[in-house]
Amino acid sequence: MNQETPILEVRDLSVAFGPLVAVDRMSFSAQRGHITSVIGPNGAGKSTLFNLVSGALRPGSGAVLFDGADITRERPDRLVRRGLSRSFQITNLFAELPVVENLRLAAQVLESPWKALLPTSASKRTRDRVEELVERFKLEEKRDERAGFLSHGEQRRLEIAVALAGRPRLLLLDEPTQGMSHGDTLDTAELIRQVAQEASIILIEHDIDLVMNLSDNVVVMHQGRKLAEGPPQEVRGNPVVQAAYFGTQVHAEN
Amino acid sequence: MLESTPLVQSTPLVQPAKLGRVAAYEWSHRSAQVFIAAALVFTGVAVFVGDTFFLRLATEALIYAGLAMSVDLLLGVTGMLSLGQALFFGLGSYASTLVLKHVTPSFWVAMAVALAVGTVAGAIGAVLSIRARGVYFALITFGMAQVVSKVVYNTRSIGGSDGIIGIPVIKVNLLLFEVDTASPAGFFLLVLALVMLLYFGLAYLLRTPAGRVLVAVRTNEARVPFLGYQIRNARFLAFVVAADLAAFAGALYPMLRGFVSPELMYFNVSGDAVVTVVIGGLGTLIGPIYGSVVITALKSIIGTYTDHYPIVIGALFMLAVIAFPNGLMGAVDTLRARRKGGSP
Amino acid sequence: MGALVDYIQFVLVPQVFNGLTIGVAVILIALGLTIIFGLLDVFNMAHGEFYALGAYLGVTLAGRGVSFWLLLLLVPLLLVPVGILVDRALIQRVFHRKERHMLTMLLTFGLAGVMEDVFKAIYGANIIKPATPLTGGIDFLGNYFPTYRVFLLAVGALTIAGVWLVVNKTSFGAMVRAAAFDRQMAASLGVPVRRVYSATFAFGVALAALAGVLLAPLYSVFPTMGKDFILLAFTAVIVGGFGSVRGVVLGGLLLTQIQSLASLYVSPVWGDPIVFGIMVLVLFVRPQGIFGGKLGHA
Numbered sequence: 104m105n106q107e108t109p110i111l112e113v114r115d116l117s118v119a120f121g122p123l124v125a126v127d128r129m130s131f132s133a134q135r136g137h138i139t140s141v142i143g144p145n146g147a148g149k150s151t152l153f154n155l156v157s158g159a160l161r162p163g164s165g166a167v168l169f170d171g172a173d174i175t176r177e178r179p180d181r182l183v184r185r186g187l188s189r190s191f192q193i194t195n196l197f198a199e200l201p202v203v204e205n206l207r208l209a210a211q212v213l214e215s216p217w218k219a220l221l222p223t224s225a226s227k228r229t230r231d232r233v234e235e236l237v238e239r240f241k242l243e244e245k246r247d248e249r250a251g252f253l254s255h256g257e258q259r260r261l262e263i264a265v266a267l268a269g270r271p272r273l274l275l276l277d278e279p280t281q282g283m284s285h286g287d288t289l290d291t292a293e294l295i296r297q298v299a300q301e302a303s304i305i306l307i308e309h310d311i312d313l314v315m316n317l318s319d320n321v322v323v324m325h326q327g328r329k330l331a332e333g334p335p336q337e338v339r340g341n342p343v344v345q346a347a348y349f350g351t352q353v354h355a356e357n
Numbered sequence: 358m359l360e361s362t363p364l365v366q367s368t369p370l371v372q373p374a375k376l377g378r379v380a381a382y383e384w385s386h387r388s389a390q391v392f393i394a395a396a397l398v399f400t401g402v403a404v405f406v407g408d409t410f411f412l413r414l415a416t417e418a419l420i421y422a423g424l425a426m427s428v429d430l431l432l433g434v435t436g437m438l439s440l441g442q443a444l445f446f447g448l449g450s451y452a453s454t455l456v457l458k459h460v461t462p463s464f465w466v467a468m469a470v471a472l473a474v475g476t477v478a479g480a481i482g483a484v485l486s487i488r489a490r491g492v493y494f495a496l497i498t499f500g501m502a503q504v505v506s507k508v509v510y511n512t513r514s515i516g517g518s519d520g521i522i523g524i525p526v527i528k529v530n531l532l533l534f535e536v537d538t539a540s541p542a543g544f545f546l547l548v549l550a551l552v553m554l555l556y557f558g559l560a561y562l563l564r565t566p567a568g569r570v571l572v573a574v575r576t577n578e579a580r581v582p583f584l585g586y587q588i589r590n591a592r593f594l595a596f597v598v599a600a601d602l603a604a605f606a607g608a609l610y611p612m613l614r615g616f617v618s619p620e621l622m623y624f625n626v627s628g629d630a631v632v633t634v635v636i637g638g639l640g641t642l643i644g645p646i647y648g649s650v651v652i653t654a655l656k657s658i659i660g661t662y663t664d665h666y667p668i669v670i671g672a673l674f675m676l677a678v679i680a681f682p683n684g685l686m687g688a689v690d691t692l693r694a695r696r697k698g699g700s701p
Numbered sequence: 702m703g704a705l706v707d708y709i710q711f712v713l714v715p716q717v718f719n720g721l722t723i724g725v726a727v728i729l730i731a732l733g734l735t736i737i738f739g740l741l742d743v744f745n746m747a748h749g750e751f752y753a754l755g756a757y758l759g760v761t762l763a764g765r766g767v768s769f770w771l772l773l774l775l776v777p778l779l780l781v782p783v784g785i786l787v788d789r790a791l792i793q794r795v796f797h798r799k800e801r802h803m804l805t806m807l808l809t810f811g812l813a814g815v816m817e818d819v820f821k822a823i824y825g826a827n828i829i830k831p832a833t834p835l836t837g838g839i840d841f842l843g844n845y846f847p848t849y850r851v852f853l854l855a856v857g858a859l860t861i862a863g864v865w866l867v868v869n870k871t872s873f874g875a876m877v878r879a880a881a882f883d884r885q886m887a888a889s890l891g892v893p894v895r896r897v898y899s900a901t902f903a904f905g906v907a908l909a910a911l912a913g914v915l916l917a918p919l920y921s922v923f924p925t926m927g928k929d930f931i932l933l934a935f936t937a938v939i940v941g942g943f944g945s946v947r948g949v950v951l952g953g954l955l956l957t958q959i960q961s962l963a964s965l966y967v968s969p970v971w972g973d974p975i976v977f978g979i980m981v982l983v984l985f986v987r988p989q990g991i992f993g994g995k996l997g998h999a
Binding site for chain 3: 432436438440485486488489491492493495496497499500501503504507508511624625628631632635664665667668670671672674675678679
């Protein structure tokens with residue numbers, strides 16, 4: 104693909120739940136190698152947008168292009184195989200399984216399907232990926248612990264690691280720092296910066312400082328619509344955004 | 358309404374129960390080794406004292422253990438409650454019977470045909486059932502077995518309600534030597550070897566990527582598609598392999614008892630398999646084997662006093678569901694961990 | 702022309718009537734099933750055995766001289782404490798667990814096995830045929846309708862109406878619907894949720910027992926009688942949509958009419974496959990049932 108094609112392009116995407124239009128003619132694009140953040144008050148439709156892009160929900164109208172190819176209404180498992188992966192706002196791990204098992208499950212997509220019936224341990228590719236992630240996400244000491252027994256911060260880290268394990272080209276991170284302490288949030292920001300070396304990232308985040316620090320581009324959503332889009336400083340200075348979001352909602356949320 | 362799991366579902370991370378054996382990627386085969394050793398000792402003693410009755414009974418326990426293992430693969434590993442697994446057991450037994458009686462008295466041909474029938478029937482059953490979840494899946498499997506058993510019951514050409522009797526005794530050719538199905542000890546050892554083969558085969562499957570996805574489906578189905586796996590494929594695989602296991606076990610039945618009847622497909626056979634798995638230990642693979650032995654023993658012991666062993670077994674079963682969700686094997690693991698004085 | 706009229710009068714009408722009796726039987730059993738599932742999310746695998754329990758209690762009490770008409774009231778009432786006990790002793794114990802659908806299904810399945818064997822232990826495996834409390838028949842437009850079957854239809858209709866009123870028009874029904882809609886919210890509004898659960902389970906079980914008393918003279922009493930209508934009842938609940946009173950009535954009538962009319966043209970052996978086919982088809986096309994919805998939406 105040509106370098107100018109955005110890694111993700113969303114065109115006029117809409118979905119309604121009964122009378123409620125959760126995402127309303129939303130359009131934006133995310134550039135390759137960038138961290139694009141989607142911000143907005145609670146209920147702005149950010150997570151719904153992620154659900155539409157990742158195949159969890161089907162849009163009513165509009166289109167999603169991944170690396171130039173139409174992926175509207177594609178199944179989530181196919182999207183993962185094509186290189187689009189996501190994490191969840193509410194930790195969504197295999198609580199009964201050990202940390203390495205969570206990672207192995209996610210990493211074994213890297214292996215050829217012909218090896219589906221050979222022992223997992225025979226796959227060097229999977230094994231190496233798991234070891235690499237355990238180390239990078241500082242989970243060495245907890246590697247054999249069940250995911251459900253990890254601390255909240257560790258679970259959030261594992262959540263990202265699982266989403267990253269299959270080497271996606273585009274990673275959707277849904278509030279990775281949700282519920283984290285300030286210190287953990289800073290560590291996570293650093294992790295995300297590292298992850299951005301290997302995958303383009305779209306980030307939903309509530310922590311405005313984090314967003315301003317990390318993002319190459321920011322999309323502001325409000326009531327299902329795009330309010331503004333641009334580099335962080337520009338968006339911060341935008342009077343409409345100020346009024347609708349920074350002005351009132353930030354206080355309400357903190 | 359209920360079982361329509363939304364794709365994106367928040368799973369609150371409640372503290373999970375003890376790590377089941379299958380959840381652990383590697384688990385010790387100690388219980389299997391102990392079982393084999395005990396079975397060999399039992400054979401030795403039985404041959405020494407000239408017993409045939411208990412050898413026959415134990416063979417039957419092992420055959421039903423095969424059926425229970427197939428329920429374990431569905432329920433304990435993948436999280437699908439089948440209430441009609443006897444259907445495939447029965448189909449396997451009829452396939453093997455018809456081959457032995459009318460085609461050729463060859464053990465291997467009978468087993469191969471039973472497996473083929475199990476695969477085809479399993480694929481059809483899977484198409485009909487795997488779209489449904491939880492209770493609905495259970496009801497479809499229940500209905501399938503009910504319907505097919507009625508059809509068999511009413512089909513004169515395969516014996517109808519009487520079933521088929523007069524299945525010949527055969528010699529099983531194992532290249533180096535032959536085993537006569539009429540020999541209590543010989544056939545017991547053969548069935549033991551086959552059932553343990555099924556166990557190790559399943560244990561192997563659960564260490565492959567495909568097998569791990571089955572475990573993942575039970576643990577947190579909602580996340581599985583977002584790791585790149587289609588749930589339908591996983592459920593299909595589990596269903597067909599389980600049908601094969603049941604058909605395989607069923608194929609051995611007529612060689613032991615010399616007859617088959619539609620009752621082999623009835624609900625109580627399916628139900629007994631579920632009871633066996635829960636009592637033995639869900640998701641442990643070896644639990645169904647121990648469970649089957651325990652239940653057969655209980656039936657035979659209680660049976661000497663009263664015909665009403667289902668009351669005792671049913672009560673035991675409910676107790677297990679409420680208080681020992683990991684069954685016998687869970688209790689063994691807990692004891693072992695406690696003796697080591699450390700982590701499970 | 703005359704042949705067609707004869708066909709309708711002597712073939713179709715009796716068959717429809719016959720199907721209607723079975724339909725009422727199925728609905729009476731399925732009503733409790735659907736209510737329990739709609740509220741508690743418990744699929745009561747022992748429901749058929751509670752139906753049998755009602756029949757056996759009826760037989761026993763009738764043997765002690767209790768009149769049939771009193772039994773219709775007494776047996777369901779006797780089942781209420783039994784239902785509460787089962788709910789408290791079994792269902793509530795696993796209700797907080799993650800896999801509670803599966804666990805309650807397993808528990809009630811275990812209970813079914815125990816109950817069936819208890820019947821065998823007490824009454825033996827023999828078929829008991831209670832006397833029909835109403836003999837004779839009614840001639841109507843040249844067709845003969847046995848009085849008891851007509852009575853059964855009337856009582857069935859009354860029971861259905863009564864259940865609908867209880868669910869939709871009483872304060873108990875309102876609490877049940879509130880608890881089914883949102884357990885937490887109902888609790889915070891002062892609904893005694895646990896008691897409502899027990900009461901609902903008992904109510905459903907009592908309905909099954911009423912069906913047992915009513916149907917015993919027609920279909921006899923034996924240990925495995927609970928299994929007889931259960932596939933039809935399960936399917937009626939699925940087709941109707943779990944938790945819907947209207948759905949289960951329509952579903953029950955639809956299924957039994959299809960089965961009954963089909964038996965005119967194909968061997969009755971195909972009755973079960975037809976029912977099963979409908980079950981699979983409905984689950985394929987509309988997993989929430991044709992008339993589906995939460996409890997009280999119908």
